Amino acid sequence: MKELPLTVRRSIELIGICLLGALLSIGNDIIMPVLMAFFLSIVLLPLYRFLRAWKFPEFLSILLPILLGAVFIAGVIWFFSAQISILAADFPQIQKNVNYHLNNISDWINNKTDFSTKEQIKFLNDQSNKLLTNAGNIIGGAAGSITSAFIFIGLVPIYIYLFLSYKNLLLRFVFVWFEPDQHKKVKEVMKETEIIIKSYLIGLLIQIAYITVLLGGILLLLDIKHALLIGVIFALLNLIPYVGALIGNLLGVMLTLTSSQELLPIFTVLGVIAIVQFLDNNILMPRIVGSKVKINAFAAILGVFIAGSLAGISGMFLALPLVAVLKIIFDRSNIFKPWGILLGDENPVKSPMRFPKLRMSSKKVDKELKIENDITPLEKRQNNK
Structure with a gap:
C-alpha cells in the first residue's frame, strides 16, 4: 500500500x-x-x-x-x-472585619480619586441588584452542578x-487491535502507563496530606484563624497544576482578610504558602512522584486550560496524567513522535536552525537531550558514558 x-x-x-x-x-x-x-x-x-x-x-x-x-x-x-x-x-466577626476593610478602601478611593462615598454606595447597590436579579439563574445552575456531581460520584x-x-477482556481487546509485531510496544506502553498513573495519583494523595499538615500546622502555630481550612483549600486546589496554586493564594488572603483587621497576618499567610510551595515543588513532590515522564510547563498549562474548557473542573484535575499518557503513546509511535517531542521537556540548548542533527528524530539525539535536561536517571547516564 x-x-x-x-x-x-x-x-x-x-x-x-x-x-x-x-x-x-x-x-x-x-x-x-x-x-x-x-x-x-x-x-x-x-x-x-x-x-x-x-x-x-x-x-x-x-x-x-x-x-x-x-x-x-x-x-x-x-x-x-x-x-x-x-x-x-x-460570621458576625467576619461581617465586621469586611465592613472595616471596605471602609478603609472607600477612604483610600476618596483620597485618590473624585469618586465620592455616595457614588461608591450607589455603584455597590446597583451591582447588588444585578446579583439579586440573576440569583435564580445562579441557584438553578448550582443545583444543576450539584446534581451532576452526585451523578459523577455515583457512576x-x-x-x-x-x-x-x-x-482481562479490555487488555485482550487492546492487543487484538494491533498487529502481532506491535505487541511488544503495546505492552511497554501499558506497563509504563500503569506506573505513571499510580505514582502520580498516589503522589497527589500524599501531597494533599503533607501540604495540609505543613501549611495548616504552621499557620496554626502562628495563631492564624482558620489555619486548617486554608491548608485544606490550598492542598485541594494545588491538585490543579499552576492555576490552582494561584487561586489558593487568593482564597488564603481573602480568608485572612475576613478574620482579621490587620495586614500582618496576610503577609504571614503568603510567606508560609511560598515556603511550603518551594518545599513541595523542589524537594518533596519530585521525590514522591519521581521523574518518569517530563511534561514541559507550556504543554502542562495549555493542557489544563483546554481540559478545563472542554470538561470543567474534573478535566483540569486529570489534565496532567492524560498528557503524560499521551506522551508515552506518542513517544512509541513513529507517526505521532513529533507530538511527543512537543509535549516533552527535552529542550535543546542549541538551536536546530544552526545544528542540523537536532532537526532529526533519532534515539541518540533523544538520549543526549534527556541527559542535558537532567531527565535520564544517574545510573543510565553513567552507563551511556
Missing part, C-alpha cells in the same frame, strides 16, 4: 485532534467519569492483586478497595465540612468495579 504524503498525514492528525476535542466537549458528562474511574482503578489495582493472591473471592477483592476509597473521600468531605462550620460560626464506583472485573 502506497504511503500517504506527509502533508496529508499531518492534516489527518490535526483533524483527529479537533474531532477528539469536540467529542470530549460534547460527551464530557459520559467520558469524564469513565476516565476518572480508569485512573482510580489503576491506583486500586495493587490492592486488588494483593487480595486475589490471598485467595479472596473476586467480588470482595474489587469491592473492598472501592469501599476503602469511599471511606477516605468521606473523611476528607467531613473534615472540610467541619472547617466550613467553624467559619460559619464566626465512578460502578465504572471502577466494571474496569477491574473486565480488565
Whole structure:
C-alpha cells in the first residue's frame, strides 16, 4: 500500500485532534467519569492483586478497595465540612472585619480619586441588584452542578468495579487491535502507563496530606484563624497544576482578610504558602512522584486550560496524567513522535536552525537531550558514558 504524503498525514492528525476535542466537549458528562474511574482503578489495582493472591473471592477483592476509597473521600468531605462550620460560626466577626476593610478602601478611593462615598454606595447597590436579579439563574445552575456531581460520584464506583472485573477482556481487546509485531510496544506502553498513573495519583494523595499538615500546622502555630481550612483549600486546589496554586493564594488572603483587621497576618499567610510551595515543588513532590515522564510547563498549562474548557473542573484535575499518557503513546509511535517531542521537556540548548542533527528524530539525539535536561536517571547516564 502506497504511503500517504506527509502533508496529508499531518492534516489527518490535526483533524483527529479537533474531532477528539469536540467529542470530549460534547460527551464530557459520559467520558469524564469513565476516565476518572480508569485512573482510580489503576491506583486500586495493587490492592486488588494483593487480595486475589490471598485467595479472596473476586467480588470482595474489587469491592473492598472501592469501599476503602469511599471511606477516605468521606473523611476528607467531613473534615472540610467541619472547617466550613467553624467559619460559619464566626460570621458576625467576619461581617465586621469586611465592613472595616471596605471602609478603609472607600477612604483610600476618596483620597485618590473624585469618586465620592455616595457614588461608591450607589455603584455597590446597583451591582447588588444585578446579583439579586440573576440569583435564580445562579441557584438553578448550582443545583444543576450539584446534581451532576452526585451523578459523577455515583457512576465512578460502578465504572471502577466494571474496569477491574473486565480488565482481562479490555487488555485482550487492546492487543487484538494491533498487529502481532506491535505487541511488544503495546505492552511497554501499558506497563509504563500503569506506573505513571499510580505514582502520580498516589503522589497527589500524599501531597494533599503533607501540604495540609505543613501549611495548616504552621499557620496554626502562628495563631492564624482558620489555619486548617486554608491548608485544606490550598492542598485541594494545588491538585490543579499552576492555576490552582494561584487561586489558593487568593482564597488564603481573602480568608485572612475576613478574620482579621490587620495586614500582618496576610503577609504571614503568603510567606508560609511560598515556603511550603518551594518545599513541595523542589524537594518533596519530585521525590514522591519521581521523574518518569517530563511534561514541559507550556504543554502542562495549555493542557489544563483546554481540559478545563472542554470538561470543567474534573478535566483540569486529570489534565496532567492524560498528557503524560499521551506522551508515552506518542513517544512509541513513529507517526505521532513529533507530538511527543512537543509535549516533552527535552529542550535543546542549541538551536536546530544552526545544528542540523537536532532537526532529526533519532534515539541518540533523544538520549543526549534527556541527559542535558537532567531527565535520564544517574545510573543510565553513567552507563551511556
